Amino acid sequence: MRPLRFLVPGTTGRFRCGGLLVEQQTARLLADLVPTELVTYRQREEGLPFLNDLLRAEPLGAAAANQALWIVSWGFDVPRQLRALRGRPAAYHAHSSGYGFRLPPGVPVLAVSRNTLGYWGQWASRNPLFLVPNAMGASWIERGDRPHNLGAQSAPGGRTIDVLVQRRKCSAYVLERLVPALRARGLRVEVQDGWVEDLVALFNSATVVLYDSADHWRCSGVSEGFGLPPVEALACGCVLFSSFNHALADTLDPGGLAHQIGAGTLAADVERIAAAVADPAAWLPPLRQLEELLEELSEPRLRERWRQALIAINAHLDRLLAGEPPLRAPSLARLRLERWRQRLGQRLPAGLARRLA
Incomplete structure (x- = not known):
């Protein structure tokens, strides 16, 4: 398989965020499968290659079949990155959706959630699509203080916080x-x-963790790409009260793995959260359901999902390099025009309808 290059703006300062941690974790895991490296494109950093330097040093040519596969992911920067990489193997590691751009034909999409997969299944229906959920770090699964986890390392003094909120x-x-x-x-x-x-x-x-991101993402205009903090809370044996926007609904269900935050009235929230603090065992999710979720999001399972996706992507890229044209989804304007013609044809005499068609 082609070596991988994960394109990130930088790894320090203002670029440190959940999306960066996911790309770093994924690059680390996939290094066991193929040569993998991080490449920055906004901020030059010691020890990491820089995008413009690599593009100058590796001009397009006959060796395209052996070039690395570039993985782009950074939201609003994706269209510009794909233009810079035109003619080179590239795939989109899709986290949040709703940025408003359209992908070129043939660019594979590696979606981190079913919510994001559905978005690109609508707007890039002829591009190769794959589902590769974000992985839970091994420390959460091994040290999370949930029931019957013999490897858990509880904090000294037990559960000293009744309710935890991340600002x-x-x-x-x-x-x-x-x-x-x-x-x-x-x-x-x-x-x-x-x-x-x-x-x-x-x-x-x-004891209880509150996670309510719906307002944040509604204001941002894009979606919650995956939502690791709620799953991290569950891995640590916390009772979770959460919103269910976007990708959170991939893994969470009201009254199952989590409980709805903002469920009707303030008094209702206070009563339910206080009850969960007083008797957490009655509010925790079924252990088997939780362990199945954590297994599905484990690093070994993610590595295997990526391996299967990369095999398919490399075969797809080989076909493109051999000259086979990628499928193209019809434009929205063309679809609407065709629908208008069909409806008009149902109302017109047969002869006139044939001439319009």
Whole structure:
């Protein structure tokens, strides 16, 4: 298989985020299958190749069949990246959806969620599509303090936090109304903000975790690409109250693995969360269902999904390089015109309808 190059804007400072961590983790896992490297395109960094340098050093030519497969992923930058890589093997590692661009024919899509897969199944229906969910880091599965996990390492003193909230992407409803109401009820609520060295230990120390990203993504205009924090909370044996927007509905179900946040009234939320703190065992998800989810999102399972996808993608690219043209989905304008003609034809005399067609 072709070697892989994961294209990221940078790895430090303002570029540190969940999407970057996923790309780094995926590159690390796939290095066991094929030679893999990170390439930056905005920020030059010591020890990492830079996109423009590689493009100058490796002009397009007869050796295209042996070139690396470029993996692009960074939202609004994707169209520009694909233009820069035109004529080179490239695939789109799709996290959030809704950015508004359209993919060129033949560019494979590696979707991290069924929500994102469905989006590109609609707007790139003739491009090769694959489902490669984000993986849970091994530390979450091995150290998460959920029931019957013999490898768990609980935080000293047990669950010292009744309710844990991560400020990033959290709704104003949770931060400004629900958190004060829970504290007034006498619950120990911690709002985590900033860098945490050991997130597993933090989640292991919480009884309930609140995650409400619907307002954030509705304002951003794009989707929740996967939503790892809720699954991380479940891996640590926390009772999860969450929104169910976008890809969160891939893994979470109200009353099953999670409970809805903002379920009708503030009083209802306070009562349910207080009850979960008082008796978490009654609110935790079925253990078998949880373990099946964590197995599906484990690093070995992700590596195998990528291996199968890469085999298919390399075969697809070989066919393109051999001169076979990629399929193209008809434009929306063409589809609407065809539908208009069909409807008009049903209302006109047969002879006139044939002339219009």
